[in-house]
Amino acid sequence: MGQDPGLRRLALGTLLAAYPGPVPPDWAVDLLAEGLAGHTLFGTNIHDPAQVAATTAALRAGRPDAIIAIDEEGGDVTRLAHATGSPYPGNAALGAVDDLPLTRQVYAAIGAELAALGITLDLAPTVDVNTADENPVIGTRSFGADPARVAAHSAAAVTGLQSSGVAGCAKHFPGHGATVADSHYELPTIDAPPAVLRERDLPPFAAVIDAGVRAIMTAHIRVPALTGDAPATFSRPVLVDLLRGEYGFTGTVITDALEMKGAALAAGGVGPAAVRALAAGADLLCIGAKVDADLVETVVEEVVGALGDGRLDRSRVEEAAGRAAELAAWTGAAGTPAATPDGLGYAAALRAVRVEGDITGLTAPLVVQVHAASTIAEGRVPWGLGPHLVGAEEVRAVAGETDPDELRGRAGDRPIVLVGRHLHRLPGARELVEALAAAHPVTVVEMGWPAAWRPVGARAFVTTYGASHANGRAAAQVLGLAG
Template sequence: MGLDPGLRRLALGTLLAAYPGPVPPDWAVELVADGLAGHTLFGTNIHRPEQVAAATAALRGGRSDVLVAIDEEGGDVTRLAHATGSPYPGNAALGAIGDVALTRRVYHAIGTELAALGITVNLAPTVDVNSTDDNPVIGTRSFGADPVQVAAHSAAATTGLQAAGVAACAKHFPGHGATIADSHHELPTVDVPPELLRQRDLPPFAAVIAAGTKAVMTAHIRVPALTGDGPATFSRAVLTDLLRDRYGFDGVVVTDALEMRGATLAAGGVAPGAVRALAAGADLLCIGAKVDADLVETVVAEIVAALADGRLDRARVEQAAGRVAALAAWTRTDRPDATAPDGLGYAAARRAVRVEGILAGLEGPLVVQLHAHSTIAEGRVPWGLGPHLDGTEEIRVVATEADPEALRRRAGTRPIVLVGRHLHRLPGGPELAAALAATHPVAVVEMGWPAAWRPAGVRAFVTTFGASHANGQAAAEALGLTAHPGFTR
């Protein structure tokens, strides 16, 4: 016996699915016609702008107010530019510049590009306060470590996106910035009293709520004082008592991907996780990136079963679907006819570059880029100085496998530019920097989160606050390794 059509449609109205490849398969469009809230686009769905526009048009063929979401943060997390790197610096660079008007312009430009492609929801900005240098999943996705600064830029980013007609989704509530674990792989714990959260992690969320953000995304983190043994995504104390009642948020609560280990470890799977999230107060359930029709139907069946056995109250699911429908209605309003300004992101990235030490005497170097693993959030996006070098030799090595003497011989009389991400915690990175600086003039280019670590003996330390295409161009220009009219060293 099949599911009740009304209950199936109700459950579908709370789900954000995904599909493989550049063309939406029939099942993806059919589910939209049946009531599915929408789909999230990932790098595998993105080939070129005209193809993306055709894909979103196909989804709207299923239903005109379908939600089409994407993680387009700029900086290190980009889907539109996953093949080349983003033309915009990310949040850490914008925070370092400290110009909230610029942050608004950058996010308005990102929103303008998304709107032109038919994308209606941006799963951004990241408003976490990165209070831990060794945070493995936030880092340069954060506007900084100061709650006041992060709050100001978060509000500006939200305003910029939504002025372009794209709904913002601030993440990850109640704050993922103090973790030293990645919730894609495990359930991180932030064992702090609620008062510290209110002082350190929650001000940016208050700011984006005041700015009118349409959505807030949950964090798969455990805060024992609030969530007990489970993640915030499944906590009524966090989603309802704190976010709704204390902070007055009346928009859509979106879960982080329910396929992530931080959620599945606690719930025992995506489908039971969906039920727990709805019961806690979530409205729109992001299933994840690896989704097919069978998985969607499994989640729907679990929600319908939970309505029957009392785990879920129908009024709660109707409330969730109603909020999602209101968001969909907002996305159908007329969008401003605008064009993203050329070069905005590159100009911004130049302003973010910080140089400690002296760049003189570093002409004609050997560029050595150190391999760094990417997080699941970032994906395998190209980064570094390579695309921007004007005839300068570059080699790429793994720090723990690199032979300093071989690199010295390769460099000869040339100075060395050592390029890395999160060098302070990269195995073998600090040791290699010190070994090379003992015999050669060395400049270190840090394209990850800038910790307090500085290698002894280097001629210069260059910080970009991110590894986007724009950040790489700005660093190459600062070092005089590529020509750019108007750039002054």
Template sequence: MAIDPGLRRLALRTLLAAFAGTTAPDWAARLLTEGLAGHTLFGTNIAEPAQVGLLTAGLRTVRRDVLLAIDEEGGDVTRLAHRTGSPYPGNAALGAVDDPDLTRTVYAAIGADLAAVGINLDLAPTADVNTADDNPIIGTRSFGADPARVARHTAAAVAGLQSTGVAACAKHFPGHGATTADSHRELPTVDASPARLRQRDLPPFAAAIAAGTQAIMTAHIRVPTLTGAGPATFSPAALTGLLRGEYGFRGAVITDALEMKGAAQAAGGIGEAAVLALAAGADLLCIGARVSPELVERVAAEIVAGLGDGRLTLRRLEEAAERTAALAAWTQRPVTPAGHDPELGYAAARRALRVEGSPAGLTDPLVVQLQASPSIAEGRVPWGLGPHLDGTEQVSVVAAESSPAGLAARAGSRPIVVVGRHTHRAEATRTLIETLAARHDVAVVEMGWPGSWRPAGVRAFITTYGASHANGRAAAEALGLTAKS
């Protein structure tokens, strides 16, 4: 059944779609003429800067105020540099340095890179306080485990990004850092009282608001004392009562991707999730990465149906569209980003590096990279020391399938450098490293979220606080290995 064209256009004004490929399909441009708020770009849309600039320029000729969003956090979550790894360290490394001026400068450089290719909305920074060491989805995306530290760096990141004319979006409200589940795969639960949330999880969002962030992203997490049985994305108490009422946020509330199981499964579908999110107080809805014109139409139709059956009021939908339009208008201000040193990120990564023990004398090692599955947020981005080694032998292994004796035989008289992410989490990884260290000179490079475990017998333990291209280069230099730029 055909829907009212005016209501359809109003619904489209609250949606961020996406498309595959390095050129925009006809439907992606057509929907912009019909009201669609914009598109999110992913790694599949990125080949090289000139191509991205042409892509965004083409979309902007269709409608000047289109929102073009991306997840460009630096560190482990990068779209612009998904083929090589980011030239900037991520939040954990910046938090380890704990220099807000550096964080502001790095985020201004990220913003300048985005502005140069026509992207005007960065779904960053991550403002979550990572208090769960085994958090499977936040980890090195966080500035740390201390709320005050995360708050000051979140504010600095917002200021840096927005100085370039790129809108910031602090995420994931009211805080995804205490979870041990991934909301891409399920609906995580955070058992915390409102007082605990205000003390531990919410200070960075208050800091982002004070810094003028143009947007805040919702989390598909359940906090029973606040959201009841559903996720924060569907919670009027979280979005309207807490974020708008208590914290006074007046910008755009953006949802995390509604295709994620923490939202779609909880609602019974993406369209139903869209209605619940809008009714709760969200303004701009990320549909997800796997988007078709048919899906956009189904979501728009469900929003209009929600107006008809009372799940959603017309005034709430109009308010959401108005806030999204205000966000787009903010990005239209003329701003000329300052230039930045291309070595900025590498210098920052060196400052973040922590070396325990001594790597001196570990010449001509066998580098053993432990394979690690990326999170859905990260995607398959190259990591490790490999791009920075010149003539040093490297092997890639699965810890649980590896023979310490076989690796020791391969190394011979050479030392071994083990490179991994979250090495403390798996018994097989811990056993492999300590068995090797009992018979060999071994150094460990930890490129994930560091735990408290330190393997017995190792010569050096190097923590990078992330696995970006910049982090890898800093570690290779610290080991005295020949590094390529």
């Protein structure tokens, strides 16, 4: 390729790649031997625990200190349990329970599971303060809308996770909770002055830094007062002046996936995005999920080229690779995970369920699950009450396309339990629920982010604060529908 081997290895040392399928291809292992910092595992890489353990061992054959990362947030974002749903509630449920030792214990359990499989970096917890009910990408991934509560639980989560020897990565700096757009598809804007960010969005990051979090992930969001027209991922005032200078963070700054439109479109491609992120102060560049050998080589060539033409200082890239190496060394430290109590996640999810109204008399109801699309962060993970129901018929419905009279006819004398996610912002959902409730006993189960909306005429409104397997079982149990 005509590259300086030293510069190539230096560039590789700042990259977190990925690969398709359950078995690491040769190129993915070979690149680790050549200096690649590590790989992120996604649902497509995961079949079962034995296979994951074999995968991490195969990757370590490339280099023993390779970083092996995963998005295992619990709740609605799970990779290990993508086929069934997580056995743990997510952050919104833990924030609703508001028991800091419980949050610490749940994250310690997640960390212990990851450590046992050879995974060294969890791209969690999400510490964004979800102040926008319409937020399409954070929602139940957040501990809540109150900065103080989110800060306390974020610190507890980091402490629990890292007690297992798995590094935590708090995200998404400087705060993705006030957005009403998804940075996977576009560049969201938060038009707020720095003083508002310091009061609303930044306290959880201060808390996790105090708790010793090893890594912090950047947000592909535009904050004009700090970043101008660029995303925070490309902003030196955010990553250096604010995060390192003002908040004193000394760990590894990891980018959110550079393939996301919030970064790639803003830079003109993944390669230029990598150069801009490094120049701004990022250390470890998450390329994304859809990665092959050619894309990695494209990014490496762009970084090496930028070192040659002056867009990047060698000292900056050496600093970045050094911080990535420090993270790899820390994650190699042996943890001493505590034993996880049986049923921890389900007991926690049960404590999070909130009931408004009357849920008596729900014998053998018609359960209607309203279709809701998943975000890219969540992926297609099963959700709902279905796996837990005993003695109830379940049907699927699409809001805006379903005739409420048809559902009432199918229910007959039976009550209806309508299950949804983010019903307040799902087109046609409010109208469907209220049309049903006007002439039929209806109980609503909200498994997404709870808003202020409550349906007129409904007998009860049940909030689970998430749609994990644990949340679904807890809701079925509270309603008396579980076995």
